[in-house]
Amino acid sequence: MSQAQSNDYILELQQLFGTEAVIHGNELQERAVSYWNAAPTEAMALVKPATTEQVSELLRWSYKHQISVVTQGGLTGCVEGCVAADDEIILSLERMNHIEVIDPIGGTAQVQAGVILETLQQAVADQQLRFPLDLGARGSCTLGGNAATNAGGINVLRYGMMRNLVLGLEAVLPDGTVVSSMNQMLKNNSGYDLKQLFIGTEGTLGVITRLVVRLFPQPLSCNSALVALDSFEQVTQLLNHLQRDLAGALSAFEVMWGDYIQRVTQPGWHKSPMSSDYSFYVMLEAEGADPDTDGARFSTLLEQSLEDGIIVDAVLPKSELERRQLWDIRENFEALYQQPPTFLYDISLPIKDMAAYVAQVKERLQERWPESECSVLGHMADGNLHLFISPLCEGERSHLHHQADEDVYEPLRQFEGAVSAEHGIGLEKKAWLGHSRSRAEVELMRALKKTLDPLSLLNPGRVFDL
Amino acid sequence: MSQAQSNDYILELQQLFGTEAVIHGNELQERAVSYWNAAPTEAMALVKPATTEQVSELLRWSYKHQISVVTQGGLTGCVEGCVAADDEIILSLERMNHIEVIDPIGGTAQVQAGVILETLQQAVADQQLRFPLDLGARGSCTLGGNAATNAGGINVLRYGMMRNLVLGLEAVLPDGTVVSSMNQMLKNNSGYDLKQLFIGTEGTLGVITRLVVRLFPQPLSCNSALVALDSFEQVTQLLNHLQRDLAGALSAFEVMWGDYIQRVTQPGWHKSPMSSDYSFYVMLEAEGADPDTDGARFSTLLEQSLEDGIIVDAVLPKSELERRQLWDIRENFEALYQQPPTFLYDISLPIKDMAAYVAQVKERLQERWPESECSVLGHMADGNLHLFISPLCEGERSHLHHQADEDVYEPLRQFEGAVSAEHGIGLEKKAWLGHSRSRAEVELMRALKKTLDPLSLLNPGRVFDL
Structure with a gap:
């Protein structure tokens, strides 16, 4: 597309949505591509609709001109799902950030799609409620x-994934049709x-604009x-x-292989609350309804596990600060990114196949890259593991990435595992x-x-090729 | 379709699947249409495949001949979803009734689609597991x-609906394609x-043949x-x-309006364990992990509710038999079917709109049919109510049904309710x-x-018309 043509398009968009809602592609350098990639954002333009009607109008416009649209939320996705090309429009939902209704009797919140997760968590906490x-x-x-x-x-074990938390949803189809199912x-x-x-x-079948959760x-x-x-x-x-x-009551069961703990508690990173030499660690959490007895029961169960030789050591936090510090060991893994590239x-x-699978991956990696590091942790009860792989080896990044992919995904086939859990x-x-x-x-996904999306305009080429 | 033509078809089916797996339409009189309708089953033939491959073969055959297929499970559905016509084939999954795998570590069971719910419940109970x-x-x-x-x-409150319990599924598309996602x-x-x-x-988009739950x-x-x-x-x-x-821990919260209890505890039906004159009743159940303390806590919470004036009476069963008798009051409502027709x-x-809604329905019914009875109960925590309406009035059944429908569904619109919850x-x-x-x-459902199902062969005309 010529620069003149795209300038004309941008002018049209500014007339439709106002200049404050449209950022020209040339002015997007300050925006990083994503949390994971500091490179400047590319796109023909970025548009920030304020309402479902404006989303619909934008999609009608892009449908008419057959221009692809990439939808962006918080840019923390891990799979390059919302990286745009310079002939695509970015649809950012950042202005659609209103919590519309909190209904404590029905136990529901109605929100616009651009509301930040923590904002909702805090807003409902003010009403003694929880979005889990x-x-x-x-x-x-x-x-x-x-x-x-x-x-x-971290709470899927008890509350399910987002699919289980969404009661109603409104989405806009590529031709601008609003499908509102705000159940x-x-x-x-x-x-x-x-x-x-x-x-x-x-985002490949429609743009989500509002939700009931x-x-x-x-x-x-x-x-x-x-x-x-x-073991x-x-x-x-x-x-x-x-x-x-x-x-x-069990709400979190986060397993960490010993080498994960050893790496994130290196000097200068997290302080380890116990020896770092054990083979496995688990961060546990249980949520209950009886403060008088839940703590004692929780401790008793862990003592019993110690006596039975199931666990070999345990640390219970004595304050919210200490609890947060334990969780930080699990959640803050920047220490693993010291020697790029590191692939997540x-x-x-x-679950029954996890130990054998991880051993196979580590073996393949050791053979390929003797210096490589592989740290494993995950939401074990959900069958879900995360692996951080640093080749620690010279080579072109995309080539190394592909090799690591092979070592992770090839052994997965025999266990009928999934290349993406979440x-x-x-x-x-x-x-x-x-x-x-x-x-x-x-083939059914393609159908x-x-x-x-018959013209393949929404997040085209993501998930699969047509 | 001529009798000769359909006889030819049935012969073909018998050659494909064996005579024991195909019942001629003329021999279906002994089968009731459903649990709710004692009339004899109508169909060109009933076919009982034994494997996914046979289901696929049957659908390829019906696709080729453009013959509609109605899939049948246990025939206890309440909305005439599997009533066939005499030019349709019934696909019964009754022979696909094998529990293939129970995995206690992963917490999954793999079953064929014709397994009866209670059979699975009992099989996993033998391994100290529960399918909820x-x-x-x-x-x-x-x-x-x-x-x-x-x-x-009755357990949706804690465990979700079937959608939340299915991890993997295999289905056959109308052209015979097997889509196996046995995650x-x-x-x-x-x-x-x-x-x-x-x-x-x-059953309108494919025939489910196997499941992982x-x-x-x-x-x-x-x-x-x-x-x-x-109140x-x-x-x-x-x-x-x-x-x-x-x-x-709360696993059931089943509300019953007073008139429901009064009707099902009439002489000759259930024995009422307390006065039948209260306005509302709730059957409660909580499942816990600490037999030593859970009972005491449950009783204390109920005593507190009595003291606070939230509840006015309570009966706690002293044995499994007594518990079963209480549940029977909730689950066995044959007393409501004494003066047909009764519409469910x-x-x-x-939840916040339930009381107003039920009052409106009862008012409309009283105006229309002063003798009518309307009994209400339901899975309140799920937002789900069941109404049993007996017009107690002369008239043609389908006409009375339509009038009752109007009185139930018209007032529902203002509350954005659903004409079907489950x-x-x-x-x-x-x-x-x-x-x-x-x-x-x-329109999106039609798309x-x-x-x-481009030829509209699977359960055609169910849910919506094309």
């Missing part, structure tokens, strides 16, 4: 992005559940611990015991989708894309 | 039907979540009570208190879908149907 989706990017990610990527995080009820089987088309499809009562007690274990078998035992003995993976597989596919994992999905499945 | 979907029809409904209708029931993990964001296309779409640890304690209350406001208060104070409804709306749409509620769904939503 939680992840490291809470301060920047948006609810629209959480829905479009079906976000997971407030836990149950609605009146025809197809259309919101499922937009949850987890990474579930709220829960704030837990009255919260008990946490970091525990150490000698993966014991980690599995501990999970089974706690799932039975804490029933619905997000896979899932049956991050999505985006551009980054597109080449590997076939490792987790059959030809018939991908849906062609039905909802 | 539960509903009155447990002894006859199938897991395939549960998935196709996104079944709800075992809680998390899998590798591309679109295709199983959502088949859950709750009532989630299992949970068996609860170690279970505490139940039937309580009485004077709906108190019912709401009780729900809020218990959701906070029992946190993840399944609506959802925000039963689905089928044939019965098709005319009312527009009360809960916009034109844009129904999906045309994409997956």
